[in-house]
Amino acid sequence: MKLITAVVKPHRLDEIKEALQSFGVQGLTVTEASGYGRQRGHTEVYRGAEYTVDLVPKVRIEVLAEDDDTEQLIEVIIKAARTGKIGDGKVWSVPVDTAVRVRTGERGPDAL
Amino acid sequence: MLPGISTLAAPAPDLSAANTGFMLICSALVMLMTPALAFFYGGMVRVKSTLNMLMMSFISLGIVTVLWVLYGFSVAFGTDIGSVVGWSGEYVGLSGIGLTELWDGYTIPVYVFAVFQLMFAIITPALISGALADRVKFSAWALFVALWATVVYFPVAHWVWGAGGWLFEMGVIDFAGGTAVHVNAGAAALGVLWVIGRRVGFGKDPMRPHSLPLVMLGAGLLWFGWFGFNAGSWLGNDDGVGAVMFVNTQVATAAAMLAWLAYEKIRHGAFTTLGAASGAVAGLVAITPAGGSCSPLGAIAIGAIAGVLCAMAVGLKFRFGYDDSLDVIGVHLVGGVAGSLLVGLFATGGVQSDAKGLFYGGGLEQLGKQAVGVFSVLAYSLVVSALLALVLDRVMGMRVDEETEVSGIDQAEHAETAYDFSGAGGGAAARRGVPAPDAPAASVPHKAAPGTGRSTAQDPAAQDTAVQDTAAQNKKVDA
Numbered sequence: 001m002k003l004i005t006a007v008v009k010p011h012r013l014d015e016i017k018e019a020l021q022s023f024g025v026q027g028l029t030v031t032e033a034s035g036y037g038r039q040r041g042h043t044e045v046y047r048g049a050e051y052t053v054d055l056v057p058k059v060r061i062e063v064l065a066e067d068d069d070t071e072q073l074i075e076v077i078i079k080a081a082r083t084g085k086i087g088d089g090k091v092w093s094v095p096v097d098t099a100v101r102v103r104t105g106e107r108g109p110d111a112l
Numbered sequence: 113m114l115p116g117i118s119t120l121a122a123p124a125p126d127l128s129a130a131n132t133g134f135m136l137i138c139s140a141l142v143m144l145m146t147p148a149l150a151f152f153y154g155g156m157v158r159v160k161s162t163l164n165m166l167m168m169s170f171i172s173l174g175i176v177t178v179l180w181v182l183y184g185f186s187v188a189f190g191t192d193i194g195s196v197v198g199w200s201g202e203y204v205g206l207s208g209i210g211l212t213e214l215w216d217g218y219t220i221p222v223y224v225f226a227v228f229q230l231m232f233a234i235i236t237p238a239l240i241s242g243a244l245a246d247r248v249k250f251s252a253w254a255l256f257v258a259l260w261a262t263v264v265y266f267p268v269a270h271w272v273w274g275a276g277g278w279l280f281e282m283g284v285i286d287f288a289g290g291t292a293v294h295v296n297a298g299a300a301a302l303g304v305l306w307v308i309g310r311r312v313g314f315g316k317d318p319m320r321p322h323s324l325p326l327v328m329l330g331a332g333l334l335w336f337g338w339f340g341f342n343a344g345s346w347l348g349n350d351d352g353v354g355a356v357m358f359v360n361t362q363v364a365t366a367a368a369m370l371a372w373l374a375y376e377k378i379r380h381g382a383f384t385t386l387g388a389a390s391g392a393v394a395g396l397v398a399i400t401p402a403g404g405s406c407s408p409l410g411a412i413a414i415g416a417i418a419g420v421l422c423a424m425a426v427g428l429k430f431r432f433g434y435d436d437s438l439d440v441i442g443v444h445l446v447g448g449v450a451g452s453l454l455v456g457l458f459a460t461g462g463v464q465s466d467a468k469g470l471f472y473g474g475g476l477e478q479l480g481k482q483a484v485g486v487f488s489v490l491a492y493s494l495v496v497s498a499l500l501a502l503v504l505d506r507v508m509g510m511r512v513d514e515e516t517e518v519s520g521i522d523q524a525e526h527a528e529t530a531y532d533f534s535g536a537g538g539g540a541a542a543r544r545g546v547p548a549p550d551a552p553a554a555s556v557p558h559k560a561a562p563g564t565g566r567s568t569a570q571d572p573a574a575q576d577t578a579v580q581d582t583a584a585q586n587k588k589v590d591a
Contacts, residue, residue, distance in 0.1 A: 044320065045380045047390060047426045047439060051318045 001094040002070045006061045007033060008081040008089035013059050019080040025063055033060040039086040064099055064112050127212055128219035131348035135224045140308050141340025146173055146238050147339055152330025153242045155323040156438045160520030161246045162530035168241035168253055171456060175222035175257050176234045181206050184233060185226050188265035192276025197267050218347045228344060236265050236293045242438035243301035246311050247517050250525045252510045259500050264493055284485030288345035290401025290452040291489050299490040303497035308510050310435035312517050324385045331389035338396045342403050343495020356463055360403040364415030368395025371419030394443050398451030404464030405455055418450045449486050457483040462483035
């Protein structure tokens with residue numbers, strides 16, 4: 001089992017959600033996040049004083065996936081998230097030891 | 113209050129119901145400017161000091177009003193003593209004034225003139241507070257407002273507008289307060305800054321405005337209230353001069369906003385919201401002294417010049433290293449000086465007084481008078497304000513301590529915060545803070561002594577116990 005995490009532009013969230021739903025993903029977690037990558041942040045001007053804002057708004061999407069689905073899911077997310085401009089974000093996956101559905105106590109793939 | 117009015121007004125006027133009503137409305141409009149200023153400033157500070165900024169303006173409504181009734185009106189507009197201050201016993205406590213007694217050659221009651229002028233006295237010290245954001249003890253500020261109004265504003269108002277005041281007698285034109293209000297407040301800000309110094313982190317930490325919509329709301333309301341400020345300063349409108357003032361106020365403000373935005377677009381690449389709001393205020397400041405003496409075209413020129421000058425001036429604090437937090441000096445002092453001096457160029461001689469500026473064939477005489485007026489008020493206000501701040505700093509300390517400043521002055525000085533940002537679980541946390549129905553109402557939590565009126569729900573020890581209980585229950589379920 002893998003945890004797929006995507007940190008992407010907020011306005012792509014709906015596209016990604018729909019793409020994951022059509023793939024058959026049952027659930028996901030979305031968190032408002034902020035951060036920067038290689039391009040850093042942006043500059044704001046107040047009465048001529050320039051402020052560099054490093055942290056730009058992002059959303060962090062987390063999905064638990066079975067091992068076999070992981071690569072495909074990553075592709076789905078990337079396809080939906082990509083605009084081709086800087087700041088499109090990152091997707092990664094990490095192994096997950098176990099997952100439990102709180103209500104029923106089901107474990108592993110059954111809990112997804 | 114206006115030089116030259118005695119030649120224009122009828123010899124023995126009767127009370128005019130129209131002018132009286134007009135002036136009461138103007139007074140109410142000017143009153144609105146102080147809360148508007150509070151919003152204008154409040155949006156420009158960081159979240160953690162929003163309430164303090166609002167309160168520094170708002171408190172002036174309380175303090176100055178009471179002082180004005182007690183003695184302020186008498187000092188500013190009483191019988192002249194040596195061209196420096198006034199004093200009239202019947203004005204003390206506004207006690208000896210008849211209901212229908214008219215103000216000096218005008219068609220409105222003394223009472224109406226007194227409340228109109230009161231609103232000017234209120235907003236002037238409030239203007240200073242923008243330079244001192246985030247770092248001044250509220251008690252010290254309140255005392256400063258009372259002392260400053262007494263020894264700076266009331267006398268200066270007498271110099272500029274009081275019959276017998278030395279600048280008034282000299283023929284300095286300050287229609288609605290460019291010198292007495294804006295130069296005065298801006299110079300005071302500079303004086304106090306010299307004593308209190310910069311904010312912690314100035315030049316290093318980002319100190320971005322937390323709410324530009326609030327700034328726009330404040331600027332819009334200031335613009336609206338300013339019609340009372342300026343159009344009302346003719347003290348009536350039966351000869352149409354008030355309407356000219358209204359027009360000039362509108363066009364100068366519009367021109368200044370456009371000029372500031374154009375400067376900004378060229379210099380920094382964007383038309384900013386804060387620039388539009390600031391440009392409008394700069395135009396309002398600049399037209400204040402000049403609006404009664406120039407034509408609408410002159411008002412456009414004055415507004416545009418002030419818009420660009422002020423936009424340039426707000427950068428000076430970074431060059432010279434003084435922390436004028438919200439640009440009181442850059443906007444009010446520079447705008448006030450510009451407007452007051454531009455009277456010497458753009459006065460047409462045909463509206464408020466017969467004094468003509470350089471561009472209308474009057475030579476340099478009026479410009480010279482304006483310069484004397486501006487720089488004497490500037491110097492007096494600068495020195496006396498710095499001395500007042502110095503004394504207060506020695507006696508009680510002007511600044512909050514560094515920890516308070518960094519963690520936020522709202523919580524420390526007012527026991528409140530402007531916004532509730534409690535996120536996950538915030539609702540539950542808030543509910544825990546509500547006293548149980550049978551518990552006595554809790555006072556300010558951090559000041560309450562243990563066991564005095566504190567509800568169980570707010571007692572940290574009790575909360576800890578509750579948390580432990582819940583944890584114990586969870587364990588049982590797991591087992």
